[in-house]
Amino acid sequence: MEKETMLKEALDELKVEMELRFKKVDEGLDSIEGRVDRIEKKMDGFRVELTETQETVDFISVKTLQHEKKLRELNQS
Numbered sequence: 001m002e003k004e005t006m007l008k009e010a011l012d013e014l015k016v017e018m019e020l021r022f023k024k025v026d027e028g029l030d031s032i033e034g035r036v037d038r039i040e041k042k043m044d045g046f047r048v049e050l051t052e053t054q055e056t057v058d059f060i061s062v063k064t065l066q067h068e069k070k071l072r073e074l075n076q077s
Helices: 002-076
Strands: none
Touching: none
């Protein structure tokens, strides 16, 4: 009977240790998840800025072509 009690106590201790380790792992994963969320928000901001920059470049390109065309027309007159 004493062996069974010792075995039970050992198993209970292992269970407590495992729960503590899993808790630490969960905390670490929560921390990582928070970091990933912040990185995703930054990336979303970069995407918006990149899209706005591309739209600006497109606008400037169109205007440059329009001005070049006007300059050629004035030069030919």
